[in-house]
Amino acid sequence: MEYLNATLNLSDKEIEEAKERARADGYFRDMNDPQIDFPKEAETGLVFFNSGSGTEIAINLNSAFPLSNNPYFNVEESEKDVMDLFISEEISTELSKYCIKHCKSKLPFLKRGIGKMYLKDIDFLLRFWKRENYFAKPSITYTGQ
Numbered sequence: 001m002e003y004l005n006a007t008l009n010l011s012d013k014e015i016e017e018a019k020e021r022a023r024a025d026g027y028f029r030d031m032n033d034p035q036i037d038f039p040k041e042a043e044t045g046l047v048f049f050n051s052g053s054g055t056e057i058a059i060n061l062n063s064a065f066p067l068s069n070n071p072y073f074n075v076e077e078s079e080k081d082v083m084d085l086f087i088s089e090e091i092s093t094e095l096s097k098y099c100i101k102h103c104k105s106k107l108p109f110l111k112r113g114i115g116k117m118y119l120k121d122i123d124f125l126l127r128f129w130k131r132e133n134y135f136a137k138p139s140i141t142y143t144g145q
Contacts, residue, residue: 100119
């Protein structure tokens with residue numbers, strides 16, 4: 001967020017005016033809100049465009065994605081990251097399904113044992129694990145010109 005704001009090259013006055021417009025439009029959220037739980041620093045993170053809810057940020061789950069453009073993949077951490085991806089209510093169903101669609105053949109956890117068994121009933125399991133957030137909905141809105 002800080003990077004995006006910095007690239008706008010706004011003056012201090014323009015920044016304050018933008019904040020006031022956002023407050024007036026009802027888009028400004030208190031960043032101390034306990035529902036927003038982003039750490040200040042993390043070893044890894046990824047950004048996913050979710051067609052149902054917009055931009056999604058996932059922290060410390062890169063080892064669930066053995067993709068050529070992911071230098072942070074670590075096979076030893078992949079089982080933990082896949083399970084965190086599936087179980088976490090903060091992570092969308094769409095990102096979990098993206099992992100399955102594009103990565104299941106490269107993840108040892110999903111090729112054998114309990115992980116492979118999960119795939120047989122994955123929709124049911126995701127509905128169970130992500131009870132309150134199975135269906136994506138926007139929670140932060142970017143605004144401005």
